[in-house]
Amino acid sequence: MQNSRIVKNLVGDLLSKEKIEEAIYNSKVEGKNLENYLFDKKIITPAMYYERLANYNKIPYIDLKNTNIKSEVLNLIPEPIASTHKIIAYDEDNKKVKVATLDPNNLEIFEFLKKKINKDLAVSLSSPDSINEVLKQYHKSLKSEIYTLKITGNINFDNNRNLKEIAEDLPIVKIVDTLLEYAIFEGSSDIHVEPEEKYLVVRYRTDGILHNVMTMPKNFQPGIIARIKILANLKVDEHRLPQDGRIKISNDQFNVSFRVSTIPTYDGEKIVMRILNEKAQVLSLEQLGLQPSALEKLKNNITRPHGMILVTGPTGSGKTTTLYTVLNILNKPEVNISTIEDPIEYRMPHINQSQVNPKIGYTFALGLRAFLRQDPDIIMVGEIRDEETAEIAVHAAMTGHLVLSTLHTNDAVGTLPRIIEMGIASYLVSSTVNIIMAQRLVRKICTNCIQSYKLSKEVLNELSKQFNIESIMKTMQKEKIIYDAKKGLENLLFYRGKGCKQCNNSGYKGRIGIYETLEISEKISNLIITKAEVSEIKKQAISEGMITIVEDGFMKAKNGITTIEEVMRVTKE
Numbered sequence: 001m002q003n004s005r006i007v008k009n010l011v012g013d014l015l016s017k018e019k020i021e022e023a024i025y026n027s028k029v030e031g032k033n034l035e036n037y038l039f040d041k042k043i044i045t046p047a048m049y050y051e052r053l054a055n056y057n058k059i060p061y062i063d064l065k066n067t068n069i070k071s072e073v074l075n076l077i078p079e080p081i082a083s084t085h086k087i088i089a090y091d092e093d094n095k096k097v098k099v100a101t102l103d104p105n106n107l108e109i110f111e112f113l114k115k116k117i118n119k120d121l122a123v124s125l126s127s128p129d130s131i132n133e134v135l136k137q138y139h140k141s142l143k144s145e146i147y148t149l150k151i152t153g154n155i156n157f158d159n160n161r162n163l164k165e166i167a168e169d170l171p172i173v174k175i176v177d178t179l180l181e182y183a184i185f186e187g188s189s190d191i192h193v194e195p196e197e198k199y200l201v202v203r204y205r206t207d208g209i210l211h212n213v214m215t216m217p218k219n220f221q222p223g224i225i226a227r228i229k230i231l232a233n234l235k236v237d238e239h240r241l242p243q244d245g246r247i248k249i250s251n252d253q254f255n256v257s258f259r260v261s262t263i264p265t266y267d268g269e270k271i272v273m274r275i276l277n278e279k280a281q282v283l284s285l286e287q288l289g290l291q292p293s294a295l296e297k298l299k300n301n302i303t304r305p306h307g308m309i310l311v312t313g314p315t316g317s318g319k320t321t322t323l324y325t326v327l328n329i330l331n332k333p334e335v336n337i338s339t340i341e342d343p344i345e346y347r348m349p350h351i352n353q354s355q356v357n358p359k360i361g362y363t364f365a366l367g368l369r370a371f372l373r374q375d376p377d378i379i380m381v382g383e384i385r386d387e388e389t390a391e392i393a394v395h396a397a398m399t400g401h402l403v404l405s406t407l408h409t410n411d412a413v414g415t416l417p418r419i420i421e422m423g424i425a426s427y428l429v430s431s432t433v434n435i436i437m438a439q440r441l442v443r444k445i446c447t448n449c450i451q452s453y454k455l456s457k458e459v460l461n462e463l464s465k466q467f468n469i470e471s472i473m474k475t476m477q478k479e480k481i482i483y484d485a486k487k488g489l490e491n492l493l494f495y496r497g498k499g500c501k502q503c504n505n506s507g508y509k510g511r512i513g514i515y516e517t518l519e520i521s522e523k524i525s526n527l528i529i530t531k532a533e534v535s536e537i538k539k540q541a542i543s544e545g546m547i548t549i550v551e552d553g554f555m556k557a558k559n560g561i562t563t564i565e566e567v568m569r570v571t572k573e
Helices: 004-011 017-029 034-040 046-057 079-085 107-117 128-139 142-152 163-167 170-186 218-231 292-302 319-330 364-371 387-398 415-421 426-432 457-466 469-478 522-529 534-543 549-558 564-571
Strands: 087-092 096-101 120-125 190-195 199-206 209-217 243-250 255-265 268-277 307-312 337-341 352-355 378-381 402-407 433-445 450-453 494-497 508-519
Touching (some): 034 046, 079 107, 079 128, 128 170, 163 218, 170 190, 170 199, 170 209, 170 218, 170 243, 170 268, 190 218, 218 268, 292 319, 292 433, 319 402, 319 433, 364 378, 364 387, 378 387, 387 402, 415 426, 433 549, 433 564, 508 549, 549 564
Parallel strands (some): 337 378
Antiparallel strands (some): 087 096, 190 268, 243 255
C-alpha cells in the first residue's frame, strides 16, 4: 500500500483538489487506506491506478487477464508464495523469468525467488484483479490434483478401521481441503457431496447453476463424509438423522464459513455446504442494479422513520444481500439496529445480530418480541414465516420502528394477500407497509467475450407465448432503452457471451438482480383496504410507473448486462 502523498501524486490529474481532500478525510473516518477507499467507491479503477504506479516506478505494466501462461512457468513460483506475496511468473527465456507483482519494492521476495529459480527476474506491475484471476489457475486442475492424490495416496479402507481414523488419512484430508478451496476460488455458493450406487459425486453451484466437478470411487465415500463431519463438529457415527454444523476457514486469502447440512439417503449420507464469505463487501444501492425510478423509490422509503420494507422472491434470489445493502446505509451511530437471522450471512459492525435456534425455542417471533424491549430504531427479521412473526413485525412498524424483512412470494403485489392470509387486517397492511421489492438473480454476460446477435424465430415465438411483448416494448421505450416500440423484437440487437477462459466457457460471469418495486401510494393503500383483486392492484401500480421483473430483465438484456435466456429461466412460474 502506498502512502497518501504518493496516491495524491498518482491521481492528481484525475481528481480535483477538493475531491482528493474529501477522499482522504472519508478514508480516515472509515479506517481504510486511501487507495482502497478510491477503489471501493469506484472513484478510480485499480487498473488505472496501477498503470500510473508502474510509470511512477519506471517499470512495465501488464494486464494478465488475457495472457496464456504455461503451467510449468506458473509453477516456478509455488502457489502459497504467489498468493501471499501477490506475485506471478508469466513468461521465461534462457536468462530470466518475467514476473508480475503488486509491490515493486518487495526486494526480499525478489532475492528469494532469484535463488530458488536460479534466474534473474524481470519485474512488471499488474492490478489486483489481474493477479487474482491468474491465482485461480493454480486451482483449475481439481480433477488432476485429486487423481494424483488417489494414485499416490495410501488410503486403507479396511472395514474394521474406525471412521475417525479413515478421516485422518492424509489423502482424504487433502481431497476435502482441495474440494473446499477450489469452491472458494470458483466463487461457488454451495457444494453438494452426493452418494450414488457406484460413485460419490461432487457438484458446485456457481452463479446459481449446479454443475458436476468430480466423480470419485464409492470406497472414498466413508472417509470424505467422515472428514467433513469432523470439520463441522458433527457426530461421525450418526447416519440415520439429519445434522447441521459449521466449518470456518480463515487465512490471509479468505475468511469463509461453510454451513453444513447432512441428510440420510438410500446410498449414504448427502452433504450440502453453503459457502458464506465473511469478507464479502456489502454493495451500494447503485450496484444492486435497480432502474433509476425504482432506485429513487427505495431511497425515499429507507429514510422514513417507521413502517415496513419487504423484499420477496424464491430462495437464493439475493433478498438478504438487498436487506444488508439497505442496513449498511442506515447503520449510523445515532440509531440502534438489531437483526434476527437464520443464518447470519454477513457480519456487520455496530449492528446487533442474533441467530435463531429452534432447538432451544429461540424463533424469529421470540427474538422479535425481545428486540422490542431493547430500545431499537431499526429491526431486520430474516424471514416472516408465520402469523405470530407477522403480527409482531406489523405491531413494531406501527409503534415507530422501521422493520426490514423477507417473504417467499412470486411478485411484489402477491406479497399483500400473503400477509393478509397470515391473519393481518388489510387496514394494518395498508398503513404499515412502505415498499415491497420482488427480485430474482440473473447471470451477467462475461464482458470479455460478449457479442451481439438477433433473436431467432424460435426464440421470438417462445417469448410471445410467455410474455406480453407489446407491453414490454412500450415500457422499454418509456424508459428510453429503445426509441421505437413499433419496430419489434426481431429488429433489436441482444447480447450473449461466446465463452472464454475467464468465464470457463460458460459465457457468464457474476450475477445481478432484476426487480419489481411496489411503493404503497394512497390509491394502492385504498385498494388494499377494500380488498381489491391482485390484478387490480397490479394494474394501478403499473399505471403509477412500476416496472415488472420481466420488463426489468428485458431492459438489462437489451443493455447487454444479461441474456434473454436468463430472463426466461428465472421468471418461469
